[in-house]
Amino acid sequence: MNIQTRTRRNSSAQAIAEIRETLGDRLSTSQAVCEQHGKDQTWNPGAPPDAVAFVRDTGEVQKIVRICDRYETPVIAYGTGTSLEGHFSAPFGGISVDLSGMNRVLEVNAEDLDCRVEAGVTRKQLNNELRHQGLFFPIDPGADASLGGMAATRASGTNAVRYGTMRENVLNLTAVMANGEIIRTASRARKSSAGYDLTRLLVGSEGTLGVITEVGLKLYGIPESIAAGVCPFPTLEAACRAVIATIQSGIPVARIELVDHLHVRAFNIYSKLELKEVPTLFVEFHGTAASTREQSESFGAIAEELGGGPFDWATREEDRQRLWQARHDAFWATRALMPGKEVFATDVCVPISRLAECVKETQEDLERSGLFGPIVGHAGDGNFHTVLYCDVNDPGEVERVRGFYERMIHRAIAMEGTCTGEHGVGVGKVKFLDTEHGPAVAFMRAIKTALDPKNIMNPGKILPSN
Amino acid sequence: MNIQTRTRRNSSAQAIAEIRETLGDRLSTSQAVCEQHGKDQTWNPGAPPDAVAFVRDTGEVQKIVRICDRYETPVIAYGTGTSLEGHFSAPFGGISVDLSGMNRVLEVNAEDLDCRVEAGVTRKQLNNELRHQGLFFPIDPGADASLGGMAATRASGTNAVRYGTMRENVLNLTAVMANGEIIRTASRARKSSAGYDLTRLLVGSEGTLGVITEVGLKLYGIPESIAAGVCPFPTLEAACRAVIATIQSGIPVARIELVDHLHVRAFNIYSKLELKEVPTLFVEFHGTAASTREQSESFGAIAEELGGGPFDWATREEDRQRLWQARHDAFWATRALMPGKEVFATDVCVPISRLAECVKETQEDLERSGLFGPIVGHAGDGNFHTVLYCDVNDPGEVERVRGFYERMIHRAIAMEGTCTGEHGVGVGKVKFLDTEHGPAVAFMRAIKTALDPKNIMNPGKILPSN
Numbered sequence: 053m054n055i056q057t058r059t060r061r062n063s064s065a066q067a068i069a070e071i072r073e074t075l076g077d078r079l080s081t082s083q084a085v086c087e088q089h090g091k092d093q094t095w096n097p098g099a100p101p102d103a104v105a106f107v108r109d110t111g112e113v114q115k116i117v118r119i120c121d122r123y124e125t126p127v128i129a130y131g132t133g134t135s136l137e138g139h140f141s142a143p144f145g146g147i148s149v150d151l152s153g154m155n156r157v158l159e160v161n162a163e164d165l166d167c168r169v170e171a172g173v174t175r176k177q178l179n180n181e182l183r184h185q186g187l188f189f190p191i192d193p194g195a196d197a198s199l200g201g202m203a204a205t206r207a208s209g210t211n212a213v214r215y216g217t218m219r220e221n222v223l224n225l226t227a228v229m230a231n232g233e234i235i236r237t238a239s240r241a242r243k244s245s246a247g248y249d250l251t252r253l254l255v256g257s258e259g260t261l262g263v264i265t266e267v268g269l270k271l272y273g274i275p276e277s278i279a280a281g282v283c284p285f286p287t288l289e290a291a292c293r294a295v296i297a298t299i300q301s302g303i304p305v306a307r308i309e310l311v312d313h314l315h316v317r318a319f320n321i322y323s324k325l326e327l328k329e330v331p332t333l334f335v336e337f338h339g340t341a342a343s344t345r346e347q348s349e350s351f352g353a354i355a356e357e358l359g360g361g362p363f364d365w366a367t368r369e370e371d372r373q374r375l376w377q378a379r380h381d382a383f384w385a386t387r388a389l390m391p392g393k394e395v396f397a398t399d400v401c402v403p404i405s406r407l408a409e410c411v412k413e414t415q416e417d418l419e420r421s422g423l424f425g426p427i428v429g430h431a432g433d434g435n436f437h438t439v440l441y442c443d444v445n446d447p448g449e450v451e452r453v454r455g456f457y458e459r460m461i462h463r464a465i466a467m468e469g470t471c472t473g474e475h476g477v478g479v480g481k482v483k484f485l486d487t488e489h490g491p492a493v494a495f496m497r498a499i500k501t502a503l504d505p506k507n508i509m510n511p512g513k514i515l516p517s518n
Numbered sequence: 519m520n521i522q523t524r525t526r527r528n529s530s531a532q533a534i535a536e537i538r539e540t541l542g543d544r545l546s547t548s549q550a551v552c553e554q555h556g557k558d559q560t561w562n563p564g565a566p567p568d569a570v571a572f573v574r575d576t577g578e579v580q581k582i583v584r585i586c587d588r589y590e591t592p593v594i595a596y597g598t599g600t601s602l603e604g605h606f607s608a609p610f611g612g613i614s615v616d617l618s619g620m621n622r623v624l625e626v627n628a629e630d631l632d633c634r635v636e637a638g639v640t641r642k643q644l645n646n647e648l649r650h651q652g653l654f655f656p657i658d659p660g661a662d663a664s665l666g667g668m669a670a671t672r673a674s675g676t677n678a679v680r681y682g683t684m685r686e687n688v689l690n691l692t693a694v695m696a697n698g699e700i701i702r703t704a705s706r707a708r709k710s711s712a713g714y715d716l717t718r719l720l721v722g723s724e725g726t727l728g729v730i731t732e733v734g735l736k737l738y739g740i741p742e743s744i745a746a747g748v749c750p751f752p753t754l755e756a757a758c759r760a761v762i763a764t765i766q767s768g769i770p771v772a773r774i775e776l777v778d779h780l781h782v783r784a785f786n787i788y789s790k791l792e793l794k795e796v797p798t799l800f801v802e803f804h805g806t807a808a809s810t811r812e813q814s815e816s817f818g819a820i821a822e823e824l825g826g827g828p829f830d831w832a833t834r835e836e837d838r839q840r841l842w843q844a845r846h847d848a849f850w851a852t853r854a855l856m857p858g859k860e861v862f863a864t865d866v867c868v869p870i871s872r873l874a875e876c877v878k879e880t881q882e883d884l885e886r887s888g889l890f891g892p893i894v895g896h897a898g899d900g901n902f903h904t905v906l907y908c909d910v911n912d913p914g915e916v917e918r919v920r921g922f923y924e925r926m927i928h929r930a931i932a933m934e935g936t937c938t939g940e941h942g943v944g945v946g947k948v949k950f951l952d953t954e955h956g957p958a959v960a961f962m963r964a965i966k967t968a969l970d971p972k973n974i975m976n977p978g979k980i981l982p983s984n
Contacts, residue, residue, distance in 0.1 A: 163762050163871035164900075206711040217709050219718070220686055235958040241867040242899045243683050244936035245672040245722055246943055246954055247980055248962045252685070252718030256711055273768040296629050302739040302805070304770070339768070340816075343809050350806075401707040405629035433708045434630075470710035477712055488712055492701040495969060496714045502968030503961060514713055 131201030137478025171200025213432030401473025603944025637666025679898030867939025
């Protein structure tokens with residue numbers, strides 16, 4: 053523990069005493085609670101905060117931040133704990149602000165296709181509350197994450213190819229800034245040219261500029277018809293070519309997921325499917341009945357032309373659910389193949405023209421490194437995940453995983469891509485920011501210093517802590 | 519002229535001498551050139567810069583900014599001069615950096631549906647260069663603006679309802695920051711969660727944080743089929759209800775423009791159309807032949823249900839062009855009705871559920887104020903323009919226009935909207951920023967101060983100059 057860490061932890065004691073006056077027993081310093089709030093689902097060791105505050109509204113967050121500002125105590129926002137890059141780890145101690153109790157849907161404006169929710173509302177909860185109005189919120193990162201957390205990490209997932217990411221779907225935010233000021237970043241207007249885009253600055257800022265407490269979101273009408281299906285391909289390249297052709301020809305595909313042969317095998321075992329164990333695209337089309345039929349037929353023709361197929365498509369809800377359930381269970385399915393190992397999921401994103409090459413080189417690297425790492429990708433965006441399995445008690449394997457991981461990221465950046473398409477920087481990818489952004493990092497730091505001069509907002513994330 | 523202005527102008531002389539060493543006769547101090555670079559097409563009086571630098575590449579912009587940084591001389595980026603809010607006016611003097619000579623399309627990546635252009639490339643030039651590849655860039659603010667300028671003002675226009683604004687369509691930017699550093703804000707990846715979103719921070723920053731010199735853009739395949747048409751409505755409310763129903767039912771309308779009876783009259787005279795002089799929607803659908811037919815039919819049914827119609831739709835290129843030409847000539851058409859008056863176009867944007875109410879109150883206010891102000895709106899976004907005509911030699915009329923203008927903006931903000939949907943803040947709307955954003959303005963200012971501590975980048979725009 054270095055001097056800074058020690059100082060920070062001392063400051064926490066005073067902050068905790070004052071916060072307790074407001075929150076009473078909604079402030080916990082129990083070891084179990086703190087540990088649970090400092091460690092994510094991956095092999096990142098994490099670090100517990102000194103206390104966890106279970107807040108009920110923006111005003112309480114403001115009180116906490118004001119106290120933490122006074123004592124220079126770190127403030128770490130916590131949603132559902134489904135982050136994969138150690139976003140809520142507390143390497144300098146401090147107060148974890150658990151927003152899961154802020155779970156009210158504040159307004160739904162059906163005519164405007166927008167809503168306003170507290171940061172702790174999860175995407176499934178929101179969709180349950182919207183369904184009877186024929187509306188839905190499309191962003192689906194897999195986990196039932198909180199919408200505040202999804203905004204903070206600029207999350208996306210399978211539907212992004214059609215509906216965009218949190219970047220495109222957050223209308224405005226309420227946030228408590230480092231000095232305790234509450235701001236609302238924008239109005240409910242669909243577009244605006246009135247000043248700097250603080251909404252987009254906070255989306256993806258991972259709690260390092262402010263604590264997001266409310267989120268305004270765009271909504272969509274539930275499509276009249278949804279068609280989905282799977283299509284096998286002889287090679288990864290052929291599958292990627294089909295994705296490019298699909299998007300180029302303007303088919304408004306809602307999801308187009310690339311699944312490698314290892315994942316297909318895992319699905320077959322875990323979800324009792326009988327798919328051919330080759331590179332496969334899982335696709336989904338949204339529209340009217342006529343338009344999803346037309347989209348499916350056009351896609352089938354493209355796939356066939358590129359040596360893929362047969363493309364089996366299903367409009368039956370039950371068949372669709374089964375396919376996507378298997379896709380969503382990818383994590384558990386591959387895990388079942390590798391019992392006893394720690395999982396380490398990471399993602400990169402490249403221009404789609406480089407996707408086949410990037411995935412192929414990544415697979416070859418895995419093989420050379422003697423590692424098991426099934427790949428699944430949001431192919432329409434050029435974004436893919438490698439789910440690495442590692443025996444953390446085997447130093448050699450840990451070393452091989454680390455080496456592979458760094459090469460994977462540098463490969464993506466070299467192909468004009470990014471070190472993370474949707475997981476975020478957290479603590480895990482801080483060291484790649486300079487490589488990716490070069491001189492731009494200095495301006496990110498200038499913004500951080502200007503908005504959080506005491507570095508109390510989630511220190512150690514995105515930018516190296518000073 | 520206050521002290522600050524005087525100091526600035528003295529500093530310019532030294533900067534000009536040094537810049538001339540690099541640019542030679544591409545630096546102009548001619549009065550005519552300076553005046554042309556300080557005054558836009560509206561009634562804003564504007565203010566000329568002290569010199570205009572006609573630059574050829576990012577390196578030259580860097581040299582200029584470094585010199586201006588040294589002498590604390592203002593730097594004002596200039597594209598095509600089509601801004602409507604005095605963005606390139608130089609109230610503190612300084613150097614206008616004319617980017618129109620940076621007009622190369624640097625790369626087109628057809629497989630990735632993206633391109634990279636210098637900031638001076640105009641949208642028409644880009645679309646001409648893309649056409650043979652079956653691609654297009656959809657953002658269309660009407661004027662043949664430069665893409666750098668469109669990024670800087672977060673421009674949008676008629677297609678935004680389907681394709682988004684510059685906010686959604688800029689992939690990355692190259693910019694020269696106030697200290698002369700050149701940054702690239704992001705990679706070519708479609709999405710990224712790697713750090714603060716500097717792209718979106720610069721989009722809409724109106725040259726106040728840096729000079730945009732290159733722009734990476736998303737592209738789209740030219741639709742197989744385009745259908746367009748006009749549909750009259752008995753009332754504004756009915757037209758707005760039709761827009762809401764169209765969007766709610768998921769019809770992926772590409773353009774849906776609300777045109778008031780005054781504009782229809784102007785079109786009939788100027789463009790020799792024979793439209794019924796009532797509130798009218800101009801619509802356009804993109805897709806396959808089957809899908810545009812389906813979209814048109816669905817829209818026609820909605821319009822009829824709301825008392826509108828008949829909806830005449832045309833897939834013939836010639837008919838479509840004639841309609842949209844009339845729409846694009848709106849400015850000239852209404853101007854022809856009011857010879858000798860100065861024009862003053864302004865825009866606001868509200869949630870679509872409030873659009874009818876906002877437009878109606880605005881029309882009533884115009885009538886009460888004895889002003890002529892045809893209204894046209896990107897109705898799908900809740901964004902509309904009032905094109906005001908004013909005899910600037912009639913102090914009473916000037917006063918009435920000003921009063922009306924302020925009420926229009928406050929009305930939009932009160933309806934949870936914004937003081938500008940797409941024109942930007944410039945000098946004209948600085949005073950409304952506090953009303954719209956409240957405490958958030960302090961954080962905009964903190965960012966401005968952190969990134970441009972000497973306030974040399976387009977001072978006086980967006981935020982009141984200190």
